[in-house]
Amino acid sequence: DGGITQSPKYLFRKEGQNVTLSCEQNLNHDAMYWYRQDPGQGLRLIYYSQIVNDFQKGDIAEGYSVSREKKESFPLTVTSAQKNPTAFYLCASNQLAGTGELFFGEGSRLTVL
Amino acid sequence: SQQGEEDPQALSIQEGENATMNCSYKTSINNLQWYRQNSGRGLVHLILIRSNEREKHSGRLRVTLDTSKKSSSLLITASRAADTASYFCATDAAGQNFVFGPGTRLSVLP
Numbered sequence: 001d002g003g004i005t006q007s008p009k010y011l012f013r014k015e016g017q018n019v020t021l022s023c024e025q026n027l028n029h030d031a032m033y034w035y036r037q038d039p040g041q042g043l044r045l046i047y048y049s050q051i052v053n054d055f056q057k058g059d060i061a062e063g064y065s066v067s068r069e070k071k072e073s074f075p076l077t078v079t080s081a082q083k084n085p086t087a088f089y090l091c092a093s094n095q096l097a098g099t100g101e102l103f104f105g106e107g108s109r110l111t112v113l
Numbered sequence: 114s115q116q117g118e119e120d121p122q123a124l125s126i127q128e129g130e131n132a133t134m135n136c137s138y139k140t141s142i143n144n145l146q147w148y149r150q151n152s153g154r155g156l157v158h159l160i161l162i163r164s165n166e167r168e169k170h171s172g173r174l175r176v177t178l179d180t181s182k183k184s185s186s187l188l189i190t191a192s193r194a195a196d197t198a199s200y201f202c203a204t205d206a207a208g209q210n211f212v213f214g215p216g217t218r219l220s221v222l223p
Contacts, residue, residue, distance in 0.1 A: 004155075006155075033210075035213075040122075040215065041215050042201060042213040042214050042215040042216060043156075043201070043213040045210055045211075048210060058210065088153075090155055090156065092155075092156075099144065099161050100144065100205060100211070101146065101158045101161060102146075102148075102156070102158065102203070102211065103158070104155035104156045104157070105155050106154055106155045107153070107154065107155050109153075
């Protein structure tokens with residue numbers, strides 16, 4: 001079935017460690033996005049990419065990095081520079097032409113110990 | 114500042130009742146979309162309404178858009194316990210990415 005797969009579902013990290021969250025889509029979508037969600041809040045955009053080998057910062061990019069080497073994949077690295085990384089991370093994708101409806105993965109919950 | 118703001122923040126109703134959630138935004142938009150999120154899961158697209166539309170229906174969902182007031186409402190009729198979730202509006206404007214509000218947490222009690 002077509003969709004977006006995020007892994008891992010749960011991740012624990014010690015302070016000072018970098019972690020990478022995986023996001024893969026088989027929808028042939030051009031654009032991919034990473035959002036952060038904190039309890040009781042909406043989604044905030046971290047990074048997005050509209051084409052392979054290109055990506056742009058969103059509203060809260062500091063302490064995060066991404067790559068887009070393949071159309072299907074958009075991994076997010078949470079670096080040690082991110083001061084408050086404990087959150088729920090959501091990956092999404094859409095086709096740029098059309099309604100722009102976003103398709104989301106099931107999320108990754110990162111906890112810093 | 115956030116483009117979309119849902120109201121109320123939380124809503125509890127009995128099964129069979131209707132649930133109405135509102136979304137306000139600040140600038141002109143192309144489209145407004147509503148999404149649903151079950152606890153600990155990803156968001157699922159429910160319905161999209163374009164800026165030149167005033168009302169749209171999909172099953173038990175009814176969405177209205179008032180561009181003069183910069184507001185939208187989502188009505189869920191004959192609610193079920195399975196409708197318990199958080200509901201988000203997302204707006205997109207020319208040249209900008211989607212902006213999500215903080216959501217409305219809906220609890221439908223059996």
